Amino acid sequence: MATVQSKQVSARIGGFFFVLPSILAIAIFVYGMIAYTFNVSLTNRNSASVKDIKHVGFKNYTELFADERFIHALGNLLKFTGVFLVGTLLSGFIMALLLEKGVAGEGLFRSFYLYPMAISFIAMGTVWRWLLNSSRDGDAGGLNLVLQKIGLGFLQNDWYLSPRGAMFAMAVPAIWQMSGYVMALFLAGFRGIPDDLREAARVDGASEFKIYRHVLFPQLSPTFLTVLIILGHISMKVFDLIIGISGKSYVTDVLAVYMWQVTFDITNFAKGASIAMIILFLVAIVVIPYLSHVNKTEREN
Amino acid sequence: MSADIVDRITHSTAPKKNRRQLSGVAQFWLIFRYISLTIILAMVILPIYVLVVNSFKGISGVYLNTAFELPKTLNFETWSAAWDWLAVPMGRTLLFVTQSSIISALIGSINGYVLSKWRFAGSNAVFMLFLFGMFIPYQAIMIPLTQFNKLVGLTGSIYVLVLAHVVYGIPICTLIFRNYYASIPDEIIEAGRVDGASMVRIYRAIILPLSIPAFVVVLIWQFTSAWNDFLFAIFLTGGSPKLAVATTALNWLTGSSNQVYYGKNMTASLMASIPTLLVYMFLGRYFLRGLLSGSLKG
Numbered sequence: 001m002a003t004v005q006s007k008q009v010s011a012r013i014g015g016f017f018f019v020l021p022s023i024l025a026i027a028i029f030v031y032g033m034i035a036y037t038f039n040v041s042l043t044n045r046n047s048a049s050v051k052d053i054k055h056v057g058f059k060n061y062t063e064l065f066a067d068e069r070f071i072h073a074l075g076n077l078l079k080f081t082g083v084f085l086v087g088t089l090l091s092g093f094i095m096a097l098l099l100e101k102g103v104a105g106e107g108l109f110r111s112f113y114l115y116p117m118a119i120s121f122i123a124m125g126t127v128w129r130w131l132l133n134s135s136r137d138g139d140a141g142g143l144n145l146v147l148q149k150i151g152l153g154f155l156q157n158d159w160y161l162s163p164r165g166a167m168f169a170m171a172v173p174a175i176w177q178m179s180g181y182v183m184a185l186f187l188a189g190f191r192g193i194p195d196d197l198r199e200a201a202r203v204d205g206a207s208e209f210k211i212y213r214h215v216l217f218p219q220l221s222p223t224f225l226t227v228l229i230i231l232g233h234i235s236m237k238v239f240d241l242i243i244g245i246s247g248k249s250y251v252t253d254v255l256a257v258y259m260w261q262v263t264f265d266i267t268n269f270a271k272g273a274s275i276a277m278i279i280l281f282l283v284a285i286v287v288i289p290y291l292s293h294v295n296k297t298e299r300e301n
Numbered sequence: 302m303s304a305d306i307v308d309r310i311t312h313s314t315a316p317k318k319n320r321r322q323l324s325g326v327a328q329f330w331l332i333f334r335y336i337s338l339t340i341i342l343a344m345v346i347l348p349i350y351v352l353v354v355n356s357f358k359g360i361s362g363v364y365l366n367t368a369f370e371l372p373k374t375l376n377f378e379t380w381s382a383a384w385d386w387l388a389v390p391m392g393r394t395l396l397f398v399t400q401s402s403i404i405s406a407l408i409g410s411i412n413g414y415v416l417s418k419w420r421f422a423g424s425n426a427v428f429m430l431f432l433f434g435m436f437i438p439y440q441a442i443m444i445p446l447t448q449f450n451k452l453v454g455l456t457g458s459i460y461v462l463v464l465a466h467v468v469y470g471i472p473i474c475t476l477i478f479r480n481y482y483a484s485i486p487d488e489i490i491e492a493g494r495v496d497g498a499s500m501v502r503i504y505r506a507i508i509l510p511l512s513i514p515a516f517v518v519v520l521i522w523q524f525t526s527a528w529n530d531f532l533f534a535i536f537l538t539g540g541s542p543k544l545a546v547a548t549t550a551l552n553w554l555t556g557s558s559n560q561v562y563y564g565k566n567m568t569a570s571l572m573a574s575i576p577t578l579l580v581y582m583f584l585g586r587y588f589l590r591g592l593l594s595g596s597l598k599g
Contacts, residue, residue: 012419012420012421013421014419014500014501015415015419015420015421015424015500016415016421016424018411018412018414018415019411019412019415019416019424019427021408022408022412022431022471022475023427025468025471026430026431026434026468026471026472029442029446029468029469030433030434030437030442030469031430032445033441033442033445033446033449034437034441034442036444036445037441037442037443037444037445040444040445091341094337094341095341098334098337098338098341099338103331103334103335103338107311109338109341109342110310110311111585112342112345112346113341113342113345114581114585114589114592115345115349115578115581116345116348117588117592118525118574118577118578118580118581118588119349119529119574119577119578120528120529120530120531120548120573120574120577121531122529122531122548122551122552122555122570122573123548123551123570123571123573123574124348124570124574125555125570126352126551126555126566126567126569126570127348127349127351127352127567127570128348130351130365130368130563131347131348131351133365135365139365139366140366141364141365141366141367141368142365142368145366145368145369146347146369173348176344176345176348179345180345181592184310184589184592184593185593185596187309187310188306188309188310188593191309191310191312192309226596226597230595230596233436236438237438237440239531239532240531240532240548243531243552244531244552247556256438256440259440260440260535260536263443263444264536264539269444272440272444273444275440276438276440276441276443276444277441279438279440279441280437280438280440280441283436283437283438287433287436288433290597291429291432291433291436294432294597295425295429298425299425
């Protein structure tokens with residue numbers, strides 16, 4: 001017995017050694033580098049030429065919150081997140097609702113609804129820049145032309161060139177890309193509900209509408225939460241989409257784009273690091289509660 | 302326990318009833334559903350439709366107000382122009398993406414095996430710390446990462462991207478393999494162990510041959526995300542044309558200064574998307590599995 005046990009113990013230690021390279025890599029490249037970035041954010045490295053590097057406390061952060069550009073980018077990000085979350089949730093949910101009972105050709109619909117996830121926004125930016133073109137009426141192309149054709153001409157607008165509506169316009173391609181993903185998650189949710197529940201309600205004489213409202217929808221609340229968290233953390237990091245469509249333009253500035261400009265165009269590392277830490281903070285408040293929830297349910301199983 | 306998440310999604314319960322047997326109300330809803338699904342389909346296809354039709358209109362035949370119209374003749378001018386611009390960057394991308402995907406898959410497989418079948422004290426905590434790495438905004442590591450690359454002499458080589466995609470791919474690859482191996486019964490491992498096989502031997506003889514589906518998922522996931530990546534590419538290759546990859550080359554082409562060549566831009570965008578679209582078309586099911594593992598469910 002003793003030999004078997006010692007063999008198992010050595011196997012477990014062996015297992016640890018096989019994972020050790022990855023543990024070290026994550027420790028250095030994720031946690032170590034986050035700590036390094038945080039440290040940079042507390043220094044005076046405000047240009048590449050600073051020789052006498054010293055700590056300045058949270059000065060960079062307080063300056064950020066007095067920086068009009070930063071506040072503008074943060075406001076844009078929150079606006080974008082709001083529209084993107086609501087729009088993607090709704091459209092993905094509707095897609096799932098339409099498909100959930102099964103229709104002929106379902107596979108085809110599903111595949112097409114999901115293809116945007118396979119393409120980069122740098123590529124799709126070219127065409128979205130066209131679709132979201134601001135010319136109207138006689139000169140119209142893109143969505144403005146579509147709106148005219150279907151009799152909704154009064155909805156034509158400047159899209160991402162409009163100072164007030166820019167972030168709403170930016171959410172359109174984002175919703176286009178992520179809706180299929182949300183559909184897939186909700187579809188999995190719907191189909192994970194045992195058929196007996198539906199049947200039982202039907203036998204009790206509940207109408208279809210009531211079955212959805214009182215039996216099926218409540219079962220989807222875990223899926224709803226997952227979707228919200230996935231979309232939330234993606235939204236905080238939005239970068240390619242903005243660069244692909246409007247580049248570094250002021251009206252559509254968000255934190256990730258501002259961070260890039262500050263760090264690489266004007267080599268203000270301390271300020272760039274501070275913006276990066278704020279994005280990390282926004283992501284962490286969304287993701288950490290979720291991870292601890294996942295961890296708890298895993299242990300229960 | 303419900304079946305695997307992708308099976309659940311693709312398990313279509315297509316209506317078995319004949320349409321004639323449906324009541325009037327049910328028939329109405331069925332038609333309503335088809336019309337709605339088709340309208341949504343049109344909206345989803347619209348952007349790629351515009352790319353495709355405009356890629357055949359020639360260098361100077363593309364105009365905003367006729368963007369939705371089919372080309373009158375098939376003109377391949379823009380395809381050869383776009384190819385001249387993208388051939389080298391796309392070749393470079395293919396080269397580095399292949400390497401990073403294979404290395405990522407091997408690492409993920411070993412980690413997943415140990416973390417699901419040979420747990421050690423604290424292995425759960427290790428896994429959770431890995432997972433957080435999957436969600437971080439990469440801006441938070443970009444400054445030290447560029448300095449690290451300079452320090453070890455990687456700057457100026459395409460291996461900066463191999464390193465980045467391998468290291469930051471560890472969480473998702475480990476997760477996919479761990480979930481996959483969790484579905485393999487422990488008894489198989491147990492049986493191997495009783496026969497005196499070592500951990501490594503069990504892996505090579507039993508686990509690895511069973512791992513092909515998970516390898517496909519991880520390989521195409523890593524392939525797609527590295528191919529489409531722009532953030533690492535723009536930060537780590539610092540805009541050097543010598544290191545242009547598909548996304549950065551495309552961005553320089555289509556960036557605001559170059560907007561006159563609409564036709565070429567459209568075609569180049571389509572061309573750069575073809576590899577990942579092909580993967581999606583032929584291996585969509587595996588792609589979906591990778592995509593859904595990011596939600597940590599199933």
